[in-house]
Amino acid sequence: MSEPALADALRQLQLRYGCDLALKHLVDAGIDALPKPGAGRTLARWRVLADVAAHDLSLVKLFEGHTDALAILAELGAAPAAPALARxxxxxxxxxxxxxxxxxxxxxxxxxxxxxxxxxxxxxxxxxxxxxxxxxxxxxxxxxxxxxxxxxxxxxxxxxxxxxxxxxxxxxxxxxxxxxxxxxGDYVNRAGFWQGGAGIAACWFGGAFGIARAAHQRAGPAPDAHRLAHIGAIEVALTAAAAQLREAAAWIDRHPQDNAQRIALRARLAVEQAANVVMHHAGRAVGAGPLCRDPHFAHAMADLPVFLRQSHAERDLAALGQLAANEKEEPSSWTL
CATH class of the missing domain: 2.40.110.10 (Butyryl-CoA Dehydrogenase, subunit A, domain 2)
Known part of the structure; x- marks a missing residue:
């Protein structure tokens, strides 16, 4: 399925099922037929994960696990007996x-x-x-x-x-x-381990985008300066995170068999930071009303902090810092 067709099929499912959209619906509709990581269309894969996340973070947790399993089985050449529409x-x-x-x-x-x-x-x-x-x-x-x-x-x-x-x-x-x-040892030693780890960041990004979109939609025709400042902060955070994900996807596609640990850690930590910024400013931009009266927004604001804790926080920062410190000179990624 082409990327536009996949996006359209997903949109139709979201409209049809709303908050009742489930993993079974995605699998039955073939939405799980994503490009494999490192096969030249990693960004297209991540866009679908982000779209599902913007709709429902608990759902994307299951969907990402399902598509990750399919990628693992394909990468390790395993084909256990299972029905075509197995979840x-x-x-x-x-x-x-x-x-x-x-x-x-x-x-x-x-x-x-x-x-x-x-x-x-x-x-x-x-x-x-x-x-x-x-x-x-x-x-x-x-x-x-x-x-x-x-x-x-x-x-x-x-x-x-x-x-x-x-x-x-x-x-x-x-x-x-x-x-x-x-x-x-194959699980962590394969190239797909860190490629999949970076894909988690696309889910976090989608959750942050969904929250940001709600804040943007509630800005109104004539937002005051304070609300505009919050939207501006969200703009900075999401734009930087999106750029980081695009760069990571391109690197993985250029180096499909290389260790993507540093790329994945950088993307994950950048998106985690951006998501925290988005939640902080979105809540202040819209006030208590949507947090109490909009079930989708309220769920997203409760779900995303829990999902983000799949990050290892300062441990991941220390690991990334060690990789950077191992270079004899300042890392090339620090320059334009």
């Missing part, structure tokens, strides 16, 4: 108190045992790409079907107000049948 989750968070173990059986068929935390959309997906650990202590990936006796979606682990609809609960595996994907 995928990507569950690869590794908190210290929740770990899934992989027991090999024969070939690529394995068994999964343990608790997986932060499983966004667990009750609505049909399959998932799950990070896990083998007996040698090596990190692995597995694809698992949810509709089987060894999988139990719990109601635990998710009490958030913002991003509540993403329902990122704990899932318990009890010798669930799964298919190993790739080799140990």
């Amino acid at each position: 995928w989750g990507t569950w690869c968070a590794e908190p210290p108190d929740a770990r899934v173990m992989l027991d090999a059986t024969e070939g690529h068929r394995v068994r999964l045992t343990g608790t997986k935390a932060w499983c966004s959309g667990a009750a609505s997906v049909t399959h998932a790409v799950v990070s896990c650990w083998n007996a040698a202590g090596e990190p692995c990936l597995a694809a698992v079907a949810m509709d089987q006796p060894g999988v139990r979606v719990t109601g635990n682990g998710w009490h958030a107000v913002g991003m509540a609809a993403s329902a990122s609960v704990d899932v318990r595996f009890d010798r669930a049948v799964a298919t190993q994907i790739g080799r140990p």
Whole structure:
């Protein structure tokens, strides 16, 4: 599907379903047939993610996980048996108190045992790409079907107000049948790891854009100087973040097999900063009314701060600073 056709199809779904738009609608309509990261149309991929995010941040959390799973399976040459319209989750968070173990059986068929935390959309997906650990202590990936006796979606682990609809609960595996994907270590060692990480920033950007658009629409025909100042601050923040994402997408397309960590960290941190600026100024520009009486705006303002915490904040800044400090002279990215 071409980029204009994809955008039009998404717009029609948004108009048809409104706040009831769900992952199933996007998958059934083929909206998930996005260009793969690094294949020459990374920006087109990110534009769709941003458009979904501007509509509903909890929905894009599920949609990004689904499309990320498809990209992982394609990159690692894995094709586990799954229906054509399967809805995928990507569950690869590794908190210290929740770990899934992989027991090999024969070939690529394995068994999964343990608790997986932060499983966004667990009750609505049909399959998932799950990070896990083998007996040698090596990190692995597995694809698992949810509709089987060894999988139990719990109601635990998710009490958030913002991003509540993403329902990122704990899932318990009890010798669930799964298919190993790739080799140990492939998840973080592949080029797509940081490419996908940069794609998250497109989701954050879309959420910020949706909030900014609402503030712009409520500016009125003759906004006062204070409201104009807030719109101006939003203009500066969003324009800079959009430029950073366009530059990152172009770099990834020029270097599809290179490590994009520095590019991804820079884009993520720039968009995170811009999103915080947008929320600060949008709230002050529109006042309490939309926060209390406009459900879409209120949800977005509650959802985005939670979603942004997928960033590692100062840890990511320190990691980016280390990459810059490793250069013998000032980084070339600092110059025009």
